[in-house]
Amino acid sequence: MKRIVFFLGLLVPCAILNAQESGPVMKFLKTSHDFGTIKEEGGKAAVDFEVTNTGNAPLIITRVQTSCGCTASFWTKEPIAPNGKGIVSITYDPTNRPGEFSQLVTVFSNALPTGLALSITGTVIPRTKTPEELYRRKIGELGIANVHLSFNRVLIGQEVTDSIKVYNFSDKPMDVTFDRTPKHISVSMKPSKLKPKETGTIIVSYNTKNINDWGFVLDRVRVMPNKENHPNNTISISANIEEDFSKLSEKELANAPRIEFEEISKDFGTVDEGVVIEHKYVFTNTGNSDLIIRKIKASCGCTTAAPDVNVVKPGQQASLTASFRTAGYSGRQSKSITVISNDPKQPSLVLRLSGTVAKK
Structure with missing residues (x-):
């Protein structure tokens, strides 16, 4: 009896092994390919992955799933007989994809497991872009890379500088000058005269010492190629001007003003549409020194009256009134009022006025 059990024990693993080897088996000669470095202007790169059916039944590749930038341009559609070979051809498009890439391709078939992953890697060397691509906005024959320059956060008393690249598309020398420049902004051209097909730089300096404003500030400057006034010839320059509280001591912070709204x-x-909404926002200076309201700015469609007083003594209460004219609006509306003060803990505070306007 023990001999019979032992014999059956030998047969079971063999049966399992035979079951595993039955049917189609998809085996690739390689499962990864490194393209190395390829040039973007060189066009699409392709590689063939050779597959062999090492099973005992026909292998059918049902579909090939690719990731971004990658396509399966061809694969063997006919059943691959046992010991037969097939091809999965993968193509990668480097257009507008500079730098390193790593992509996975999954090949599905009637073999187990149903999905088998292939990978391709490489590095795309970007092509040199044409002036037409780099300088899409034109003011006359002056191409400009960007028409908006944002300085983001600028502290009171600080001067910051940035630049915009330009290009002379014309066949003649070009003088670039600027008009309607506010006193806190200085704009210059380097070089002062652009040769034909030459690249230059507009240098913009922003000096908060020369402006009495706070929060988000937007200015526009005219760009004048050869002193010519072309349509849409402005560049916009923005900054978010903030007070610098970083140097305050613990004692100064403890004695600072505090703005608290009810x-x-x-x-x-x-x-109903057309109704004018008004609301009074009441606030108190709960700090230990004078609270100064630097600026109040409302979003589109909303106006805000000046507060009762611009300097609020410690313990004193004040208010400001927001007004929203609903004419021309419908649906859910949300308006904001930004209050800028000398409170170091919350120098910029946003109030909300919201509701629903029923269209007439």
Whole structure:
């Protein structure tokens, strides 16, 4: 009896092994390919992955799933007989994909496992872009890379500088000058005269010492190629001007003003279009020194009256009134009012006025 059990024990693994080897088996000569470095202007790169059916039944590749930038341009559609060979051809398009890449391709078939992963890697050397691509906006024959220059956060008393690249598309020398430049902004051209097909730089300096403003500030400067006034010839320059509280001592912070509103948001419910919504926001200086309201700015469609006082003594209460004219609006509306003060903990505070406007 023990001999019979032992014999059956030998037969079971063999049966399992035979079951595993039955049917189609998809085996690739290689499962990865490194293209190395390829040039973007060289066009698409392709590689063939050779597959062999090492099983005992026909192998059918049902589909090939690729990732971004990668396509399966061809694979063997006919059943691959046992010991037969097939091809999966993978193509990678480097257009507008500079730098390193690593992509996976999954080949599905009637073999187990149903999906087998292939990988391709490489590095795309970007092509040199044409002036037409780099300087899409034109002012006359002057190409400009960017028409908006953002300085983001600029502290009071600080001067910052940035630049914009330009290109002379004409066949003649070009003088580039600037008009309507505010006093806190200086703009210059380097070189002062552009040769034909030459690249230059507009240098912009922003000096907060020369402006009495706070928060988000937007200015526009005219660009004048050869002193000619072309349509759409402005560049916009923005900055978010903030007070520098970083140098305050612990004692100064403890004695600083504090702005506290009774409420920072108001829902006016549902009103008919054309109704004027008004709401008073009440605040108190809970700090230990004078609270100075630097600036109040409302979003589109909303206006805000100046507060009762611009300097609020410690413990004193004040208010400001927001007004929203609903004519021309419908649906859910949300308006904001930004209050800028000398409170070091919250120098910029946003109030909300929201509700629903029923269209007439």
